[in-house]
Amino acid sequence: MCGIVGYTGKKQAAPILLDGLSKLEYRGYDSAGVAVRNNAGKHEIVKTNGKLAVLSDKLKKGKTLKGTCGIGHTRWATHGMPSEINAHPHCNDDRSIVAVHNGIIENYIELKEKLTGKGYTFYSETDTEIATKIVDYYYKKWKSPVEAMVSFTLRVRGSYAIAVMFEDYPEEIYVARKDSPLIVGTTEDGSFLASDVPAILKYTRNIYYVDNMEIAMIQKGKATFYNVDRKVIQKKPVKIDWDLDAAEKGGYKHFMLKEMHEQPKVVTDTLNSLINNGRIDLSAARLSDDELRSVDRVRIAACGSAYHVGVVAKYITEDLARVPVDVDVASEFRYRNPVFGENDLFVVISQSGETADSLAALRMAKECGVKTLAVVNVLGSSIAKEADKVIYTKAGPEISVATTKAYSAQLIVFYVLAVQLAYARGKIDGDAYSRLIDEMLNLPSLISSVLSDDERLKWFATKISNKKDVFFIGRGIDYAICLEGSLKLKEISYIHSEAYAAGELKHGTISLVEDGTLVIGVITQLKLAEKSVSNLTEVKSRGAYVMCLTSEGNYSLEEQSEFTFYIPKTNAYFAPSLAVIPLQLLSYYVSAAKGLDVDMPRNLAKCVTVE
Ligand code: GLU
DSSP: OOEEEEEEESSOHHHHHHHHHHHTGGGOOSEEEEEEEOTTSOEEEEEEESOHHHHHHHTGGGTTSOOSEEEEEEEOOSSSOSOTTTSSOEEOTTSSEEEEEEEEETTHHHHHHHHHHTTOOOSSSOHHHHHHHHHHHHHHHHSOHHHHHHHHHHHOOEEEEEEEEETTSTTOEEEEEEBSOOEEEEOSSEEEEESSGGGTTTTOSEEEEOOTTEEEEEETTEEEEEOTTOOEEOOOOEEOOOOGGGGSOTTOSSHHHHHHHTHHHHHHHHHHHHEETTEEOOGGGTOOHHHHHHOSEEEEEEOHHHHHHHHHHHHHHHHHHOOOEEEEEHHHHTTSOOOOOTTEEEEEEESSSOOHHHHHHHHHHHHTTOEEEEEESSTTOHHHHHSSEEEEOOOOOOOSSSOSHHHHHHHHHHHHHHHHHHHHTTSSOHHHHHHHHHHHHHHHHHHHHHHTOOHHHHHHHHHHTTOSEEEEEEOTHHHHHHHHHHHHHHHHHOOEEEEEEGGGGGGTGGGGOOTTOEEEEEEOOGGGHHHHHHHHHHHHTTTOEEEEEEETTOGGGGGTOSEEEEEOOOOGGGHHHHHHHHHHHHHHHHHHHTTOOSSSOTTOOSSOOOO
């Protein structure tokens, strides 16, 4: 689930591996390691528990490990605690085979028993050591790395991106992949492999995506791809147009801060990719008006913040286009045997395009013959490749674990879809259509103005940073905003927080409100404002300390709250794009005030490729 980097070429490998791993640090990890083939042709392995900086110090920035072919890894422990011994790379007994792996080997117990029966012993608790020794077993049997990797692929269940070096095959790295991303890039001076684009973007923009059940042999300046029938397959590289600076901090203290400030741009870019000359154009996704008219129901499955985008989409699409929308958490959806309708449009939302549960939900929908659409950020990712249609968010690389700009870009896609669904189905006329498009096009400048209004939020963040519990309450679209605001706060500031539909609070949870409990009321939807204000009065009379997030002009709310933040006026449907900004900023400043690791919060990973 975490980071893999590999290099073979003319240059020293260790500094390249450390640099590549540092570009993947954002994905969250607990230990790190590298293996390099030294000048005597032997594999040297160096690992540490904890941060990459410790590994880099141990290796004097890579200088002490000489050799031009190597693999590196940052581990997010699934099998066995984070420790030096469990860190990757793993190896066979004489270190002639070394490997790094992302993902989970599901049948590891069965494989361990098989290997134990053959005399193998194990030094770590990881499934990856077992995977490495399975490769060793097949290599000894077939005497060929490609055969060993093919047998591995056929024998192992679960998800993996695995990179292996064989002592007998100097300057070569072998990889295999299933349900965990792996990319390869070749240049004249050397070849690279990685689990994600930012690790190798500075060396090449021409990226080969290794597909499921494929194997690759990587040599200096060259990569050869095989299927499980051992046939060589031809692949074309995909050109990545991401801005190199987008993967660097560019003067900001944290990636999250930088990415929040990139939101006006990514919203503009996403709008420009979907709106042409004042009209919505979904031709890049091959979504015609006829198709939109034939949809009886939209079903969305996603995880985390992407799920919250789905909740916003439900409220807007049902109201505007009068199409029923169901939203599910992907990890629940995939296991509950859902009933599909013939004219359902199944939509998966994922920044990385590799989210394991969302991918599984997509496959399930496809097996049931349902039309599928993916909304993803990463070109060539598994979800993008497997869905019938794709709309790309134009967020660029998002490094901070807590999403901000990808969430904002996803919102835009669903506004556009809702408006086009409504128009294609005759629910709104040409004037309303144009007005809605104009309002959307105005969002980037409004987002900029909210971003520049952060001084009071910074001050308020220091006041609430010692709170133990926070409740976000709102109704309708405001409830959907609360879900995201609450998740943002808990993931990076470690404050317990919950989002509640404002009317639901008194059915149990209000018993938790006591003197000083922070309640954040989101009231951007004026038609429900009075009802939400009543709910705020209820908590205030039980001692709550209240913050209100509302639209300009709604000044009477000052009476109810200790701190009020105003967002500019916009169409109520699009308020989430503005209201989420102060909630992101607030979470950021609370986390920073507490001195926490904003970009890499504990226990979390950016790209959740395990179930
Ligand atoms: N399952 C492996 C382990 O626990 C790999 C984890 C990862 O993807 O980082 O070591």
